[in-house]
Every structure is written in C-alpha cells, then in structure tokens.
Amino acid sequence: MVAAGDDATRITSAFSGRPARGLDNRYIRDMAGREDMFPDFPINNTLTGPLRKASAEAGKEDFMSLWSGQAAALCSTGEQKALLIALVLGSARMRAQEQGTAPMLLLDEIAAHLDSRRLGALFDEILCLGAQVWMTGTDSGLFEPLAGRAQFFSVAEATVTAVL
Incomplete structure (x- = not known):
C-alpha cells in the first residue's frame, strides 16, 4: 500500500x-x-x-479497512495549498514542542488561492504558534485580517518601509 x-x-x-x-x-x-x-x-x-x-x-x-481521503492531485489549487500549509504548520508545531521554541517561518504568497475561511484559520494558527513569521504577497488586501496583530512592511525599488 x-x-x-x-x-x-x-x-x-x-x-x-x-x-x-x-x-x-x-x-x-x-x-x-x-x-x-x-x-x-x-x-x-x-x-x-x-x-x-x-x-x-x-x-x-x-x-484491513484502510480508509483514504482524496488524492492531492485531484484537489483544487486552494485545497492543495491548504494541505501543504497543514504540513508546514504541523512540522513547525512539532519542532516547537520538541525544542521548546517555534522555528522562524518564511511563507511566500501564503494567502493566495485561499478562501476567507481558510485564510482566517491560517492567520489564527500562525498567531497561536508564537513564531516569527515573514509572509509575502502582492495583494496587501489579503493580509487585512492581521491588522493590529502584525507588523507590515512594503518593499519597493530595493527599499523596505514600515507600513503604519
């Protein structure tokens, strides 16, 4: 199997x-x-x-009864991304438990292809993890649910600027 x-x-x-x-x-x-x-x-x-x-x-x-879910290849892009995120966050939680501190995460375009329910759950899980997390994205609107709970930066022409 x-x-x-x-x-x-x-x-x-x-x-x-x-x-x-x-x-x-x-x-x-x-x-x-x-x-x-x-x-x-x-x-x-x-x-x-x-x-x-x-x-x-x-x-x-x-x-034996060997139950199965749906193959990742048959999932939508959003479902595939949710599976990948679950693996990354599960690994980070396990590492935090084993080592006593959460790893730093770099998540590129993490909010793309997620519906609002999954996006809210992702942000809540990231905040509960207690890790330093750098998230990138070209659509700043996707990160609005984190307003007041995260620090934002803008990068343009090789210059990093804090967004207030």
Missing part, C-alpha cells in the same frame, strides 16, 4: 456498511458488487471487526 497511486482507491460499503473511500485491497475487490448484501452501519462494522483485527495482527493489509 505504500506504493499505492492516486487511483488505488474505491468507494465501498464492505467494511462498515456505509459508503467510504478505501485503499483497494483483496477484501474490497472480493466484495465488489455485493454491497447490497451488507447490513447497515454499525452492524456490518461490528461483524467485520474480528476480520480486520486478525488481518492487522498478522501484518496483512488484505482484510
């Missing part, structure tokens, strides 16, 4: 009785086309529990 590609998933009710995207394995392939026979959730989930447990204990993925 480590080498599974973006197309190695399918929607199935085989394990839980509810449709979900799972990594394609032997059980899912064997049960394909028989979903109408499965009892509803949570009954089917309970019934397949011992099979999943035995498969996990044996280290075999053939009968």
Whole structure:
C-alpha cells in the first residue's frame, strides 16, 4: 500500500456498511458488487471487526479497512495549498514542542488561492504558534485580517518601509 497511486482507491460499503473511500485491497475487490448484501452501519462494522483485527495482527493489509481521503492531485489549487500549509504548520508545531521554541517561518504568497475561511484559520494558527513569521504577497488586501496583530512592511525599488 505504500506504493499505492492516486487511483488505488474505491468507494465501498464492505467494511462498515456505509459508503467510504478505501485503499483497494483483496477484501474490497472480493466484495465488489455485493454491497447490497451488507447490513447497515454499525452492524456490518461490528461483524467485520474480528476480520480486520486478525488481518492487522498478522501484518496483512488484505482484510484491513484502510480508509483514504482524496488524492492531492485531484484537489483544487486552494485545497492543495491548504494541505501543504497543514504540513508546514504541523512540522513547525512539532519542532516547537520538541525544542521548546517555534522555528522562524518564511511563507511566500501564503494567502493566495485561499478562501476567507481558510485564510482566517491560517492567520489564527500562525498567531497561536508564537513564531516569527515573514509572509509575502502582492495583494496587501489579503493580509487585512492581521491588522493590529502584525507588523507590515512594503518593499519597493530595493527599499523596505514600515507600513503604519
């Protein structure tokens, strides 16, 4: 499963009785086309529990429920950016925990392609991190939610000017 590609998933009710995207394995392939026979959730989930447990204990993925989200390549540009930001911020949080101080972050065009909900969550998370963060962007309006909570600079013709 480590080498599974973006197309190695399918929607199935085989394990839980509810449709979900799972990594394609032997059980899912064997049960394909028989979903109408499965009892509803949570009954089917309970019934397949011992099979999943035995498969996990044996280290075999053939009968485990391996749930999957959507492949990053299939996501919109904004969703892909949100995934990347989550990885960067998660790494920064982990480093802060391990070392006792948050790393300095340099985030180029970080606000581009994010909707207002994700942008607000990003700024809140950055502020909670307690790190020194340098963010660049060509659209200063995207950074307005940080007014009063961050220091702004403008760079023009090789000159850096504080924006009040």
